[in-house]
Amino acid sequence: MLKGLGGLGGLGDMAKMMKAAQEMQAKMAEMQEQMASTVVVGESGAGLVKVRATAKGEVTGLDIDPSILVASEKEVVEDLIIAAIKDAQVRGQNRMAEEMRRMTEALGLPADMKLPF
Numbered sequence: 001m002l003k004g005l006g007g008l009g010g011l012g013d014m015a016k017m018m019k020a021a022q023e024m025q026a027k028m029a030e031m032q033e034q035m036a037s038t039v040v041v042g043e044s045g046a047g048l049v050k051v052r053a054t055a056k057g058e059v060t061g062l063d064i065d066p067s068i069l070v071a072s073e074k075e076v077v078e079d080l081i082i083a084a085i086k087d088a089q090v091r092g093q094n095r096m097a098e099e100m101r102r103m104t105e106a107l108g109l110p111a112d113m114k115l116p117f
Helices: 006-037 071-106
Strands: 039-044 049-054 059-064
Touching: 006 049, 006 071, 039 071, 049 071, 059 071
Parallel strands: none
Antiparallel strands: 039 049, 049 059
């Protein structure tokens, strides 16, 4: 015997959860696009080398102060370039983490919740 339709209430909750998941997925895609166009600048050597990159980590530009472009300083310049790239990557990762935190809070989820699941 059927006990009414009380069991269908769970389907309504499931539909709400699916809709929320779709909204979250759309917001994630939007954030990914935004991070691809967000520029961060990493630097090393007190600004002698600067690297521009997207918040997703794609290097888009490099600026080297001409004063360090001497043959005897080749290894130093290479190290400064690598350090500036790493700095840009860290800045991008931090920006991405900040945006993820904002998104999870906006969705009413705990700020430290890792997305996507």
